[in-house]
Amino acid sequence: MHLRSLRPDTGGARTRVRQAESVLVEQYGDLVRLAHLVLPASLGRHQRVLVAHSLVQRALRRARTARTAPAVPSPREETRGGDTVERRLLVEVLRAALTYGRRPRMWPAGWVHPGALRPRLPLVWGLRLFPRSGGVDELALAQRLSAAPAAARAAFLLRTVHGLSDDTVHDLLEAADAPDVPAALRTAGVLEEESRRSPAALLASQEFDACALQAGPTDLLRRTRRARLVLGVAALGLVTAVTLAVADDGTTHRTASQVPTAHGVPSTTDLVRTAAGTWDNTSRVDFTAWPARGSRAHDRSLLDRALSAWTHPRSRIALAPATTATPPATAPQLLYAGNVDDRAVVLLYDGQRLARYTETRSATRDPELNVARADDADVTTAAAVTLTPSGGTARYLLAPWVAEAQTRDLLHPDVLARALHVSKDGVTDPVPTIPASENCDSRPVLQLRSSERIAEHHAFLLAPVGDLSPVHLTYTPLPGHGTPPARAPREATGPQALLAWDHQACSLTSLRDTGVRAVNNWDFAEQDLPDAGGHAVWTCARADTWRGSGDVTVSFRTSRYAPAEPARTVARARATAACSRFGQHIVAASGWRSPKGHWYALAAGSRAVTRLSVSGDVTVTKQARTLAVPAPHKPRVTVRAHLSTGEDLDAVGTPGT
Template identity: 50%
Template sequence: MSAPQRVRHPRPVGPVPALGRAEATLVEHYPRLVRLAYLILPPRLGRHRRVVVAHGVVQNALPARPWPLKHGRVPGPRGDQAPVLGWIMRRVVGAALSYEHGNTRWRRALRPALPAVWGLTLTPRIGDAEELALEQQMATVPAEARAAFVLQHMEGYAPGAAAELLAAAGVTDPEAALRTAEVLGPQDGTRAGLLLDSVEFDPCTVQARPTDLLRRRHWRRWGAAAALLVAVVLTVGQSGGDTVSPDLDGSPAAGGVMVDPSSLVHASATAWKASSRIDFTVWPARGGLIDDRSLLGHVLRTWARPGPDVRVSAAPGTGTGPSPAPPQLLYAGRVDDADVVLLYDGQRVVRYTKNMGRPAELTLSRADNSDVTSAAALVLSRTDGRTRFLFAPWVAESTTRDLLAPDNPAKPLHVGDDGVSDTVPSPGLTGTCSNWPALQLRSSESIAEKHAFLLTDLGDLSPVHLTYTPPPGGGVPARQPREATGAAALVSWSHTACTLRSMADGGVRAVNNWIFAEQQLPENAGQAQWLCSRADTWNGPGRAIVRFQPPTTAAREPGTLVADARDTSYCSRFNQHVLADVRWNAPSGTSYLLAAGSRAVARITVTGQVRADSTATTLAVKAAPGQSAELGALLSTGRKLAAVH
């Protein structure tokens, strides 16, 4: 296990505190500062790595030069204007933020910084469900938003002071960070502060466990082999030779990447039952060829250095280079007359396929931060319009259903003891959209009781998770996405399933159908729905498709397209406000301008040749064809909202 590297803290702005005063202040507030750094650091580092890095960030926050501190512009926490603590806190925040996109990689010193932990995994104690939910929420927002949330609710900063400190720490848009932070945690600020002060986020009270003992044994073996390899290279270099050093499997090493099949990581068959992390890391290795060292070694070498006869493809935003560390073996077996191997390197899933007489294929997809649904299945093969899946060990029940026939019951899908399913029809991505096959799976009760969810194949290795958000209710809290297995959700997806074609092969992780408004149409024409379909990708960018669905919309018909916004936060948890409009003809032939907004819209205004005003979330006004109209809204918070286009 590598020790954390020294972080170069952001360059100080203004006077620097005296070294003695800075050290005394840092020691006095050490637990508080380490907790602050831990909460800001990206969760992708893992709990152990975040603990060690958080301590390193704080311990390296002392100033390099012992200058006396005079009056500075860095605000102090909780109304305390102590300039030394404010100066140190700004250093800690800036250093922790720099880890978000790995941009400290080239600025770290060569020697490791203290503390260095070897042979142990240090993790904070596990909190309750609320703390876990908050941890999962914070993992979905940028580091700047986490910092804004923690500064306000744990350190007691006012929004203006938090924005000032974030700006001093190098955040380019502090106001955007504050807005994003508003969606985190409970609405009660006191409760949010109590959660942040819990043991779940205390990197100074930790549990110690040994690291992977078998992996450490492999590391010792690799270390010895590496030393031998260096000696061979030096000997060859001195003799002027031009030979290539062999790797552990007797074949050429590929750019320094280890290709020994014995280095592959294996999870135990029951690891998922004892883990709080339910993703690909707890998939056991399955298949009839998991002990075939020749095949596995060939796959590793092919991935490390694919030849001209290997077809390499990757989902958008997915790198194709080899893994720098030994990957985990998920599957190796014979599937539909082809050798298939699935590997996972913590960030990507890699599928190797070799059919007799055809070129080998390497397919890669992002899979980081997966969960019980997005890591529930992988595509093993696609042949003749049919797909075969490998299911996660926690999938207790597997069925299939046609999304275009919501009233038809789901049909059982047979799955072998090795987790391999029978083939199911693939969705037709071209031609007439007459049916849309989907998987309806249920998790084991060891994971969650009665937890069923929908997945559909859009061409990548991981099927896409389908969810549903019902119309706004009478209560105050906003409704959250839920599994799309209920009657209303299935009806909603019967209208929009065919629109998923436009998202095929796009690296999509999940799609949510959100009914953000319902509207009684003029002339007693019934009740219409306003729908936003939000697609989130594995690599970040999202897409929002807004549609108007009158009550006469038949199954398989998606209604009227209002807007198609790409690379946007519309209709996500970070942008829950939407306003849209459409021209609609009543049964009498009269033309209307219809508008609708999400639950926080307090007033809708139409200006131009068409003029109208409504204090509800919907509006209907007669508008002749060709008449111009400009739409705007006011939120309950006082902020203005423009229509999505």
């Protein structure tokens, strides 16, 4: 990924042209990444990508015509690398990208830079292109970079990714007419110090790769309206031309027609409204199938305020983890607008994020805007959205495909679910939420059932933990239990699943405001304990976030545990593939004290484990999936498993408490 060394350019003009083209092709991805990072985020994700590619492609023409260095370089050039093809291309890309951060004189503030309005290759019609989203570290870096000056962003990338010295970076920025180069270098140093992971690795990720792109459709409704407008203007122009052609008064008339141009900022009239019943006639059952509901769905004043709060925020936006504050690039979809209790609420969706705008009808508090990721939502994770959290309760807006709504307490699996009233607009009565305190007296959840037109007998649980979207709870039973044998998560509504969640429910408090979309409890092993200790079940609870990463907690419970008694934590691991379809094998170990006061070392593995090897205070190897061996007081042990695939597997995570 490093740029070539800045070696002197020699040879004739034709050689330089061929060399420039060769270098551009070879380093195209690096140059586009640089241009994309330097360009302002105000261009929007799609336009920013296209402009980055355009600047790099046009840099070749400018590099061809650039003057070459004198035969005898000056002392400064000799020190800083001289005039090379790579340097000329780099300077041209930097100079062109930096101009987009400067508003031309007399150009209205808030308008898109005029350079972005000129049609240039590459041109894309009918699609929106943007880099794929990265993880939490990448998004955090993107937010910090968006607040830094463009020259500092350029210096940060040149230092970390390309490995250039500060002197070389200083020279390049000066040649590109960057303002206040010393300050840019200082800011780049601060950004490097604040990075939790390697800055080079973060900048090399897909979050900042403008060549590995994700495609999506443009605003189809707006496209249709614009096509009609263009046809209307064309027809009017044709009529005017004919009228002028047949006029016999001898005078020449010049007319000017006002044709709307792309302003880059969606308006209320552009809001997408899905027709009622779409969910019953589509294979995509998610937020795109939600109709616009609520008593104020046509209140333009309220919708203007809500949309403006997202596109031109005047106050701080409350962002869920791994969520960007970037305004929507196209008109979002209206999901709801109405009065709920003492508040007016507007719910919007831009295809990747949910935005909830709330204002008090008495204007006693400032409006609030909450934005959270909701990409790749499905029939369960798009089934409910929090409308009005208040104290220990909340009202929810349910998806149009939800046929039945109930509530239940996970700590009382033997108590039947209770019916929950839902208004004709899909708004529920107040529902208790999972408290933020460690108090574990109750763990209320929503139990929803999809329409038979979506899936037969499909009920599922959602846990209200304070985020915009409740957390989907699932369960994977022990090997050999259930029909058919479980290899994938299933809904946590059956008796066995509810009993398992009874011992895991208290841990849901830790999920508040963490951006978790789903939690699966996987009972991966069971064993009989010595000294009449009962029957033990080992569980791996995996919490998947909207950003894609997941954390796991390994625990075990015994048949001697009282109802609702929390399972004992054995190990934890963050940002891991363990206990997912990409990490289907697991092994864990722990010390355990029997009812008779004797200490044992316990170990257990998932279905593919054939041998366990324990070391530490106890050393033993056994051809089995579980073991229990006598051990000293509070033993410290580690375990390693051998799999039926021939591979070895280490224990997951770090010991729990």
